[in-house]
Amino acid sequence: MIIARTIEALQEAKRQFDGSIGFVPTMGALHQGHLSLIQQARAENDVVIVSVFVNPTQFLEGEDLDAYPRREEADAKICELAGVDILFMPTIDQMYEEDELCIGAPAIRGYILEGEKRPGHFDGMLQVVMKLLNLSSATRAYFGKKDAQQLALITQMVKNYFMDVQIVPCEIVRDEKGLALSSRNAYLSDEEKQRALALSRSLKRATKMVMAGEYDAQTIKAEMLKVLEETDKVEYVAIVDREFNALERVEIGNTIILVAAWVGKPRLIDNIWI
Numbered sequence: 001m002i003i004a005r006t007i008e009a010l011q012e013a014k015r016q017f018d019g020s021i022g023f024v025p026t027m028g029a030l031h032q033g034h035l036s037l038i039q040q041a042r043a044e045n046d047v048v049i050v051s052v053f054v055n056p057t058q059f060l061e062g063e064d065l066d067a068y069p070r071r072e073e074a075d076a077k078i079c080e081l082a083g084v085d086i087l088f089m090p091t092i093d094q095m096y097e098e099d100e101l102c103i104g105a106p107a108i109r110g111y112i113l114e115g116e117k118r119p120g121h122f123d124g125m126l127q128v129v130m131k132l133l134n135l136s137s138a139t140r141a142y143f144g145k146k147d148a149q150q151l152a153l154i155t156q157m158v159k160n161y162f163m164d165v166q167i168v169p170c171e172i173v174r175d176e177k178g179l180a181l182s183s184r185n186a187y188l189s190d191e192e193k194q195r196a197l198a199l200s201r202s203l204k205r206a207t208k209m210v211m212a213g214e215y216d217a218q219t220i221k222a223e224m225l226k227v228l229e230e231t232d233k234v235e236y237v238a239i240v241d242r243e244f245n246a247l248e249r250v251e252i253g254n255t256i257i258l259v260a261a262w263v264g265k266p267r268l269i270d271n272i273w274i
């Protein structure tokens, strides 16, 4: 595996390979969820590139940029064992210059739910993903469904800017109890981990209701909020279509039910696609 820390090293490394390129962008602290994206990329492409870059522009003032878990050595080992060809680990200076041209998140879909709670987050995320997609020359890029709004906005960016890359949505990976894997789970104590299960439990409750024929969004959300009482604070429960328009009634095959809640230090998100 080639580790590239500069843009030049990445371009030089890419010249050593031929064929389709599967790309997995990450902010490191790799876990089983990332590994499943890497494995899918490995199975579907000739070359696999993974990036590890804690992108400062997607963190707001006062968020956990400095505390965000950084585990370069362990990440490199995981990538090597997973058969990654190129690991791109740039510095901030490599990725950004002063007074940059910026692309922005769309005015509505970029500023609801996650975008409302973290205004500006999606601008920074799209900015870095645009750079990384261009740098990787990816044929396919792999993103988890857990960050469903991020995935929808990246899909929209690729469409709006006519970018020649296929965005591949990948299933959410959960621990044995149902907690969606996230690098931020590292902040949870054992007791908080138990309470964090309320997120996935609320989604299971919603799914059961839909399976029993209850499609009314308000009724489902009210039941979910009861289950979420175990968390410290619920930020939102939402029922949207795959393009993030709010739904009054669940549409089978076109619905995402989302939840965001605080448990201890971290703010956790989870969702289910129906």
Ligand code: PAF
Binding pocket: 025, 026, 027, 053, 055, 058, 125, 128, 129, 147, 150
């Ligand atoms: O989902 C993430 O880890 C990040 O938002 C991404 C896509 C790597 C961009 O920094």
